[in-house]
Amino acid sequence: MHGCELVSVELRREPVGWVLRLYVERLGHDPRLSIGGVTLEDCTAISRDVSAALDVHEVIDHAYHLEVSSPGLERPLVKPADFARFAGFRARVHLADALEEHPARRGYKGVIVAADEREVRFADDDLGEVVIPQASVQKASLVYEAAPKPKPGKKAPKRASGGEPDRANEPGQTSASDVHHHARRS
Numbered sequence: 001m002h003g004c005e006l007v008s009v010e011l012r013r014e015p016v017g018w019v020l021r022l023y024v025e026r027l028g029h030d031p032r033l034s035i036g037g038v039t040l041e042d043c044t045a046i047s048r049d050v051s052a053a054l055d056v057h058e059v060i061d062h063a064y065h066l067e068v069s070s071p072g073l074e075r076p077l078v079k080p081a082d083f084a085r086f087a088g089f090r091a092r093v094h095l096a097d098a099l100e101e102h103p104a105r106r107g108y109k110g111v112i113v114a115a116d117e118r119e120v121r122f123a124d125d126d127l128g129e130v131v132i133p134q135a136s137v138q139k140a141s142l143v144y145e146a147a148p149k150p151k152p153g154k155k156a157p158k159r160a161s162g163g164e165p166d167r168a169n170e171p172g173q174t175s176a177s178d179v180h181h182h183a184r185r186s
Contacts, residue, residue, distance in 0.1 A: 002045050003027055004038055007071045008078050011060070018064035022050065023071040031075065031086075031142075038070040073144035080134050083115030089142050093122065096138040102127065109143065 007023040024046060025038050047068040054060060077083055077091060088111065095106045108130060113121040120132045 002042055004042055008076050016065060019067060020064050021067045023069055025071055043068040075142045077140040080117045083112055083120045087112045087114050091140055092143050093140040094138050095136045
């Protein structure tokens with residue numbers, strides 16, 4: 001839809017009431033580039049079309065707010081293909097149950113080395129390489145860490161290619177969103 005793909009969906013109760021949140025990104029977008037991501041116009045158009053479809057099909061039978069947004073710098077990793085796509089990037093992974101070889105741990109932070117449908121090879125900051133079964137992943141996301149600002153009179157350190165994007169010079173939030181308030185009568 002609109003040259004974008006759905007990354008994830010949330011329907012949850014928040015202080016403002018029920019929120020249906022859709023995270024979308026441009027098809028084939030490389031997050032290492034600071035251009036070419038989802039725009040406010042994309043979010044607005046998708047919100048309009050999804051809202052109309054939800055009205056016609058009466059999918060949600062109570063009042064809710066519809067929000068369409070980019071997944072942002074700490075994009076969730078939802079399916080096995082996401083891990084493969086972002087190999088070389090820093091990520092945080094939380095497991096449903098601890099691994100047999102690390103029984104006291106369910107959370108890992110480091111770099112995705114490689115991934116396929118069955119497992120993720122992950123270079124944890126503390127443990128080194130860990131193999132995580134895809135079925136064990138409860139929640140995962142990319143980790144954004146800004147490059148340190150150079151001291152006055154010094155040049156910024158060069159960053160290795162690949163890995164997470166260098167967004168230290170980008171202003172504020174890079175995600176765009178459009179909030180559409182949608183109230184339905186029961």
